[in-house]
Amino acid sequence: MASIHLQNIVKRYGGFVGVQNMSLEIADEEFLVLLGPSGCGKTTTMRMIAGLEVPTDGKIMIGGEVMNDVDARDRDVAMVFQGYALYPNMSIYENIRFPLRMRGVPASEHDARIRQAAEMVELGAYLDRKPAALSGGQRQRAALARAVVRQPQVFLMDEPLSNLDAKLRQSMRVQIKHMQRQLKVTTVYVTHDQIEAMTLADRIVIMNKGAIQQVGTPDEIYSDPANTFVAGFIGSPPMNLIEGTAQGGRFNAPGVSAPCPSNVQGKVTLGIRPEDCRIGGDNVQGLVYGVEPTGDTTYLTVLAGTKKIEVKAARDYRSDIDVSIGITFDPARLYFFGQDGERIRGVA
Amino acid sequence: MPTDAPSVLAKGVAQAAPIRPTQPRRRRSPALRKAFPYLLVAPAVAYLLVITLYPGLFAIYQSLFVVKFLTWTWAGADNYTTILQDREFWAALGNTAIIGGISLCLQTAIALTLAYFAYRDPLIRGWRIVYLMPMLFMPSAVAFIWKLAFNDGRVISDLLGRLGLIEGNVDWLGSIWLSRMTLIVADVWQWTPFLFIIFVAALQGQDQEIEEAARLDGASWPKIFWNISLPMMRPVIVVAVTLRGIDITTMFTNVFVMTQGTPGGATETMSYFIYRQGFRMFNFGYASAASVLMLILTIIIAQTVVKRAFHSGKS
Numbered sequence: 001m002a003s004i005h006l007q008n009i010v011k012r013y014g015g016f017v018g019v020q021n022m023s024l025e026i027a028d029e030e031f032l033v034l035l036g037p038s039g040c041g042k043t044t045t046m047r048m049i050a051g052l053e054v055p056t057d058g059k060i061m062i063g064g065e066v067m068n069d070v071d072a073r074d075r076d077v078a079m080v081f082q083g084y085a086l087y088p089n090m091s092i093y094e095n096i097r098f099p100l101r102m103r104g105v106p107a108s109e110h111d112a113r114i115r116q117a118a119e120m121v122e123l124g125a126y127l128d129r130k131p132a133a134l135s136g137g138q139r140q141r142a143a144l145a146r147a148v149v150r151q152p153q154v155f156l157m158d159e160p161l162s163n164l165d166a167k168l169r170q171s172m173r174v175q176i177k178h179m180q181r182q183l184k185v186t187t188v189y190v191t192h193d194q195i196e197a198m199t200l201a202d203r204i205v206i207m208n209k210g211a212i213q214q215v216g217t218p219d220e221i222y223s224d225p226a227n228t229f230v231a232g233f234i235g236s237p238p239m240n241l242i243e244g245t246a247q248g249g250r251f252n253a254p255g256v257s258a259p260c261p262s263n264v265q266g267k268v269t270l271g272i273r274p275e276d277c278r279i280g281g282d283n284v285q286g287l288v289y290g291v292e293p294t295g296d297t298t299y300l301t302v303l304a305g306t307k308k309i310e311v312k313a314a315r316d317y318r319s320d321i322d323v324s325i326g327i328t329f330d331p332a333r334l335y336f337f338g339q340d341g342e343r344i345r346g347v348a
Numbered sequence: 349m350p351t352d353a354p355s356v357l358a359k360g361v362a363q364a365a366p367i368r369p370t371q372p373r374r375r376r377s378p379a380l381r382k383a384f385p386y387l388l389v390a391p392a393v394a395y396l397l398v399i400t401l402y403p404g405l406f407a408i409y410q411s412l413f414v415v416k417f418l419t420w421t422w423a424g425a426d427n428y429t430t431i432l433q434d435r436e437f438w439a440a441l442g443n444t445a446i447i448g449g450i451s452l453c454l455q456t457a458i459a460l461t462l463a464y465f466a467y468r469d470p471l472i473r474g475w476r477i478v479y480l481m482p483m484l485f486m487p488s489a490v491a492f493i494w495k496l497a498f499n500d501g502r503v504i505s506d507l508l509g510r511l512g513l514i515e516g517n518v519d520w521l522g523s524i525w526l527s528r529m530t531l532i533v534a535d536v537w538q539w540t541p542f543l544f545i546i547f548v549a550a551l552q553g554q555d556q557e558i559e560e561a562a563r564l565d566g567a568s569w570p571k572i573f574w575n576i577s578l579p580m581m582r583p584v585i586v587v588a589v590t591l592r593g594i595d596i597t598t599m600f601t602n603v604f605v606m607t608q609g610t611p612g613g614a615t616e617t618m619s620y621f622i623y624r625q626g627f628r629m630f631n632f633g634y635a636s637a638a639s640v641l642m643l644i645l646t647i648i649i650a651q652t653v654v655k656r657a658f659h660s661g662k663s
Binding site for chain 1: 555557558560561562563564565566567568571575576579580582
């Protein structure tokens, strides 16, 4: 068990900057999720912690010890890969045993530890099979068992669920979270799936273009986004971001008019989540563009000017297209962002 | 009502006349459709029939006769029974096994070692052609170069002498094992690159995540290679070595140019034996029978090796 410190980490590939000047503290036993679109540097960051990539600059510390020059195999971290990375020539039993063999764990302990790890991921009945004879979910569980069997200081998980179907993903998510709580191992989890991030994380780090956008608990990230990137990335459907002008305590855009704090002036972006919009009223005057019933809720898209605004409506809401409609915003849930995309905090 | 770009565009598309094809639809007759796969493979089949099957069948037919140029005398299985009692035949078979076996083992070991050290080097991709050079030379030219180096030009003796390892000239053809060694060296030099390039490709084709996983599991590079990369390469190794093995059993050029089977038949391979029977002693039927036996033996060995390797690869 160990804490992880990243100090001014930089990774450059020639002229391309993969990760720029990143500093991060990960507490002992914490479940931290790195979230961002592909190419944002989250996997690179994880691979630097693992020792599979060397940072161009900066310091990586695990358990208070500088790890920059320590070989990947001596860092005592275990990693679960997106493609499972099981050894195809070995049975599941041998796969789980491999780290024990390589690390010189006495052979007498192997069997008990392998069976314990396999039980933890409910794979006890498949130990003598080859990876090719298992389903995707079973393979990923075998990869998890291989990671836990040697009780590492740190778990690294690189999009471990993205090759699985939606239903399996949900059950594996719970299993991973349960296992992490049970074993109390510091975990860094990389994903581009915000649901995974929200459900698993103690804290989320949102990254874009190699830089941290915001660090916070899932609640903070959701209800207190630091900039338009975070606001637009989290939530499904994401927050509506409407560009317009603010003057004298009023925000205006084509088809949209809403109150705003007096310190918000000039060209700004208004943010409002779909669930904070109500049908009826006059903050938005527009036309129904589309209605999408999903069963437990209905998403309504309203066209105001040239901007499409998503609204979460009642489950039985139905409408034809091109019907004129008004929308009200919850005034307590309005976010304003400046031209640089950063949040303008209300002083009112 | 504010008009807006997207929905105007959508209406425009909806009102445009739908585009329908004006030409009649093309159809293919069921007969042609059935014959199509056969038509596709027909040229290859025709080629095989002319180049491989006809000579093969002709050799089997000829092996049942005693052939002295144009006079064919029916001999039945006589050629075969004589061959199986021919000491020279068994010696040639033994020589082929010894020279081929040692050469194949050396090539595989060297190629694997080189591949292990080289495959992570990005330069390998660009420089493949350099590694392939020995293979690209004409076999007979290579044989002559080695003949010069070992026997006529005495280059190797000179080099070894200058290094202080030997004194005077070595008579490479004077000893059974030295003359066999010259054949082995020539073959290893020319054909190791073939195996090397295949092994490098196999290693580079392996999933990098697996290697990284093994690294984080605590395995050193040699252990990764031995425990993971090598077993994963197994089918490729088997196929490559089988191909090379089949090729080696027909080793002829080097023998013909460098040693001619000397000393005392110690380097006479099967191919050279068949050549000698056919084109020096003009026992065409006898030579055909020997080549048929050789063919059967090669097929049996190759089949067994490949079948075993692939069977135990699965499970």
